[in-house]
Amino acid sequence: MNSNAHNQVSIHALDGIPDIHPGDDLSGLILAALDGNQCSLDDGDIIVIAHKVVSKQEGQIIDLNDISPTVEAQTLGSELNKDPRKVQVVLSESKRLVRTSKRPEQDEGTIIAEHRLGFICANAAVDESNVDAAGKVILLPHDPDQSARGICQDLERASGKSLGVVITDTFGRPWRMGLVNVAVGLANVPAKVDLAGDMDAYGRVLSVTVPALADEIAAASGLLMSKNGKKPVLIFKGVDWQRCESSARDLVRPQQEDLFR
Amino acid sequence: MNSNAHNQVSIHALDGIPDIHPGDDLSGLILAALDGNQCSLDDGDIIVIAHKVVSKQEGQIIDLNDISPTVEAQTLGSELNKDPRKVQVVLSESKRLVRTSKRPEQDEGTIIAEHRLGFICANAAVDESNVDAAGKVILLPHDPDQSARGICQDLERASGKSLGVVITDTFGRPWRMGLVNVAVGLANVPAKVDLAGDMDAYGRVLSVTVPALADEIAAASGLLMSKNGKKPVLIFKGVDWQRCESSARDLVRPQQEDLFR
Numbered sequence: 001m002n003s004n005a006h007n008q009v010s011i012h013a014l015d016g017i018p019d020i021h022p023g024d025d026l027s028g029l030i031l032a033a034l035d036g037n038q039c040s041l042d043d044g045d046i047i048v049i050a051h052k053v054v055s056k057q058e059g060q061i062i063d064l065n066d067i068s069p070t071v072e073a074q075t076l077g078s079e080l081n082k083d084p085r086k087v088q089v090v091l092s093e094s095k096r097l098v099r100t101s102k103r104p105e106q107d108e109g110t111i112i113a114e115h116r117l118g119f120i121c122a123n124a125a126v127d128e129s130n131v132d133a134a135g136k137v138i139l140l141p142h143d144p145d146q147s148a149r150g151i152c153q154d155l156e157r158a159s160g161k162s163l164g165v166v167i168t169d170t171f172g173r174p175w176r177m178g179l180v181n182v183a184v185g186l187a188n189v190p191a192k193v194d195l196a197g198d199m200d201a202y203g204r205v206l207s208v209t210v211p212a213l214a215d216e217i218a219a220a221s222g223l224l225m226s227k228n229g230k231k232p233v234l235i236f237k238g239v240d241w242q243r244c245e246s247s248a249r250d251l252v253r254p255q256q257e258d259l260f261r
Numbered sequence: 262m263n264s265n266a267h268n269q270v271s272i273h274a275l276d277g278i279p280d281i282h283p284g285d286d287l288s289g290l291i292l293a294a295l296d297g298n299q300c301s302l303d304d305g306d307i308i309v310i311a312h313k314v315v316s317k318q319e320g321q322i323i324d325l326n327d328i329s330p331t332v333e334a335q336t337l338g339s340e341l342n343k344d345p346r347k348v349q350v351v352l353s354e355s356k357r358l359v360r361t362s363k364r365p366e367q368d369e370g371t372i373i374a375e376h377r378l379g380f381i382c383a384n385a386a387v388d389e390s391n392v393d394a395a396g397k398v399i400l401l402p403h404d405p406d407q408s409a410r411g412i413c414q415d416l417e418r419a420s421g422k423s424l425g426v427v428i429t430d431t432f433g434r435p436w437r438m439g440l441v442n443v444a445v446g447l448a449n450v451p452a453k454v455d456l457a458g459d460m461d462a463y464g465r466v467l468s469v470t471v472p473a474l475a476d477e478i479a480a481a482s483g484l485l486m487s488k489n490g491k492k493p494v495l496i497f498k499g500v501d502w503q504r505c506e507s508s509a510r511d512l513v514r515p516q517q518e519d520l521f522r
Contacts (some may be wrong), residue, residue: 007276007298007492009484013268037268099520113522129470170472174435174521175381176472177514178453180480182437185487192439209390211431211483212439219441221478222472223270223500231268239484253438259360259373260435261519 009238012039012232013224020052022059027154030233041237046164046239047155048221050232051140051184054147054167060139061131062089072204076100080109084127087111089137094221098261116253117138119184121171121261122205128228140169144185152187162243164189168218168225174260181215181222183248189241190214191250212251213241262282271274273300274485274492281313284321294411300496302420307500308412311480311493312401312445313388315408315500320401322392323350337361341370347387348372348394350398356384359522376401379513380445381522390490401430405446417489423504425450426471429486435521442483444475446510450502451475452511473512475500516520 014033020026030049034041069077069084073091077084078104090096094113098120102109117140124139142148144167152165153162153178167185172178183191197210221234255261275294291310295302305471316322317498329346330338334352341363352358355374359381363370372485374385378401386401402408405428413426433439444452456470482495516522 007274007485008271009269009481010269015268015376028273101520103518110520134397170470173473175514176443176473176476176512176520178471178476178512180473200277207429210439212434212437212441213484215437216439216483218482219477220270222477223474223481224268251437251439253436254435257364258435259362259371 001209001216006238006240009220009236011220011238012135012235014038014039014233014235015231017053017231017233020056021095022057023059024054025055027151027158030151031158033233035177038176041155041159041161041163041235042237043162044164044239044241045161045228045238046189046217046241048166048168048225048226048234048236049148049165050221050229051125051144051169052138052229053232054141054151054185055138057142058147060141062126062137062139064089064135064137076082076111076245078120080111081106082108086123088136088260089139090124090126093126093253094205099246110136115188117184118249119169119171119182121169124172125169125184125250128242140184140186141167145249146185148185148187148248154207162188164241164243166214166221167175167215167248169238171221179222181218183251185216186246186248188243188246189217190244191248193241214246214248215251267443267499267501269331270481270497272481272485273298273489273496273498275300275494275496276492278314278494279490283318283322285317285318286411288419289313291412291416292419294494294510295496296416300425302416302422302496303503305425305498305500306422307425307427307450307478307497307502308416309429309478309480309495309497311490312386312405312428312430313399313488314493315402315405315412315428315492317401317445319402319408321402323387323398323400325350325396325398326389337372341372341374342367343353343369347384347389347398350400351385351387354387354400364466366499375522377470378405379398379510380432381513382430386432386445401445402428406448406510409446410471423449425502425504427475427482428477428509431483442479442486444479444512445473447507447509449503449504449507450478451507452509459462474500475509476512477508484498509521 334349
């Protein structure tokens with residue numbers, strides 16, 4: 001098997017990341033899991049982390065019993081057959097609603113919202129699964145880029161290696177069925193790679209070829225990061241990337257360039 | 262490093278796939294490249310192929326000099342500053358146009374079209390890069406699922422292994438910047454995996470969790486399938502999947518469920 005670094009990428013799931021609680025030392029738990037999995041970090045490795053463990057560590061969990069829905073949330077909840085307290089949390093996490101809809105065959109309707117960080121997704125990324133009690137919902141981290149940078153610095157300090165971190169969430173998509181993981185927080189890893197000016201195989205300049213590197217990595221993480229939440233941390237080895245100052249917000253298409261809002 | 266099959270995925274790019282011409286024995290060239298890369302196939306391996314080599318093998322290449330644009334194509338070409346012959350090819354490949362737009366700062370405008378196979382993408386997937394002569398454009402394969410099945414059967418017969426094939430194209434996306442590879446043709450690999458009824462880590466039933474497995478694989482392929490077109494074939498090992506009759510058209514969101522057309 002060809003072992004050239006740029007001809008091979010490997011993805012490793014870490015077993016043994018425990019259930020995370022507010023204030024836990026997430027970086028320390030990742031380092032312990034690396035040890036437990038006999039996985040050592042190399043320069044250029046990218047650590048991919050499901051946002052939920054970061055959100056939990058940061059206490060980004062809302063008890064719906066603490067929420068008093070506004071009239072707006074009550075009205076929308078009634079239209080969509082959604083818990084108005086959950087609708088209130090979605091509204092609080094959103095800059096604006098992009099679409100709301102309920103088809104007759106749906107039990108609960110759909111809210112597509114622009115999250116306060118710019119991401120457009122269902123329910124402003126407010127999620128009920130993998131929370132340790134019914135009646136609680138989990139938000140994105142307060143600033144997922146900052147969370148990624150903090151974890152990356154901890155792991156770089158402990159390992160002495162140059163690393164990247166991608167924090168992911170699972171989003172639906174227009175036009176295509178099924179969910180894919182996308183990048184919501186980045187440390188060092190470029191959001192996208194501008195190949196403009198590079199040549200194709202026939203020596204013609206590629207004008208608009210901008211692979212969304214961080215989303216390629218995030219989507220790949222879905223192959224091992226089982227949705228049941230038990231493998232929230234993966235290590236990617238062999239990805240060809242250049243360290244840079246980056247932000248997952250660079251993956252948000254500016255409104256004036258977006259034909260589908 | 263943990264070698265448990267479900268804790269590790271590896272992706273291998275094959276060097277040495279030559280430029281493909283109509284009528285070439287693509288399966289034979291892939292088998293030769295596997296040999297040349299000392300890469301053997303195992304049960305459960307998934308072969309990921311950039312559609313362009315399949316399209317070329319099938320002769321899905323149009324010489325724009327052979328195209329006489331209709332008045333509709335001429336008008337739209339003029340509005341969007343696009344070669345009307347290319348617009349004509351886009352129209353011929355489309356069921357309908359979803360959006361057309363040209364912003365002042367764009368040299369050439371954008372056509373988002375519903376491809377005859379249902380995929381919604383820019384220019385109905387008609388592409389100018391990686392064709393061996395200016396003035397030619399390349400289409401999707403005539404029936405990418407059928408192409409995938411044919412190649413998969415050839416590779417299974419030669420190797421004696423149970424395999425899957427994913428044929429990819431590179432699409433832009435609403436809401437998010439950058440391009441990702443998506444699945445446009447499938448053999449044996451499920452388009453998506455229905456986890457409904459499975460439990461999350463806290464024993465609650467996951468109601469709407471449907472990872473788009475084939476698109477996760479396609480997006481991951483972008484990490485090695487450099488856009489310059491020289492590594493169009495990858496081997497994925499270690500993916501957890503169940504063989505089934507599948508079609509990439511199962512990834513197309515039905516119009517009545519799509520809030521963004």
